[in-house]
Amino acid sequence: MTKTRNYVFEQVSKLKEEVPWISLVNKTPVTKLENIGEEYNIPELYMKRDDLTTNIYGGNKPRKLEYTYGKIFEKKYEGIVTLGGLGSNHCLATTVFSKKKFNKTKEIKVTLLLMKQPLTADVQKKLLMFNNLGANIVYSGGLLGVAYNYFFKRYKNFYKLWAGGTDHITNLGHVNAAFELKEQIEDGELPKPDIIFVTLGSVGTMAGLDVGLTIAGLDDIELIGVKVAMNILWFGCTLYSERKSAKKTLKFIRKYTDKFNSIKLKKRKVLTDYVGKEYGYVTEEAKNALKIVKDLENIKLDTTYTGKTFAALLDYVKSNPVSDKSILFWNTYNSRPYDPFRKKDEDWRDLPKDFHRFFLEKLY
């Protein structure tokens, strides 16, 4: 796979001078989901394979981390402190790209403030990998404990990054992704989608795509977010927060160009019925969607994020006729194998004591 271009910098050259950035991400393919399309009567169903964003670790996080690590290297931070659930993909991606062998620049120290989430085998693997990769992991209980450790403890010369890694600058990663998609449409890799389904967590992925589709001239594509967390974890996993974040990113881009002055963001929709009891809760709909995508297309989704979004897509097509519409599922989950981050002799007893209980309690 080849690296993607920074289309946003090409569009707005002054941004390139102002915004630190490193290149991590490949141009990801688009796959037609023929088997699911046939079974569920969605003749034009496609998946943007952002599960393959880098050769080592995929998913939506590397698109954001290009800007996060750009800033860390430019400002010469020694480390990064961030937070997430015990099995956070954001924490794993951040830890992976803190390694010199993966960021190709410099080793960065990592402190992860982790909070409780429903315990699954994947959560246990993540904890082992954080430890194998040398992250300093701190169990902080619930959100209050995490917030206390994040806001009130001192991390000298560490860059602070909130859960999910979203801000108005890291959103540029997904603004860029929209331009990448535009090129793929122009190259005939897929028809222009009528609808895109994407997961909504800390809102950055959707907000970036929202701005990107608008300024790339694809604003007639309907962008539908699927909420996967109660508001408290990310302060606002809501359409309102998405709008706020998108507006801030557009305003930021406009500081460096007057090209997009007349452009207005479109109305967007967020589906809110798929979270289940709490963030990370394994719903029957998500499990079922995961099985369908695995059995029919041999692509692995997860139960916290993408399984819920695919479940929403399947429900949507049941109640809305789509036989003449093209639908794109934006896959944000890493599908690269964990092998490079595992060790043959890894043992949970080597983790800090606070984490041992997560290897003794019953799994979900």
Ligand SMILES: Cc1ncc(COP(=O)(O)O)c(C=O)c1O
């Ligand atoms: C697999 C996956 N999909 C989607 C999301 C949500 O993306 P965002 O936080 O940009 O809304 C996350 C966030 O952690 C994730 O890990």
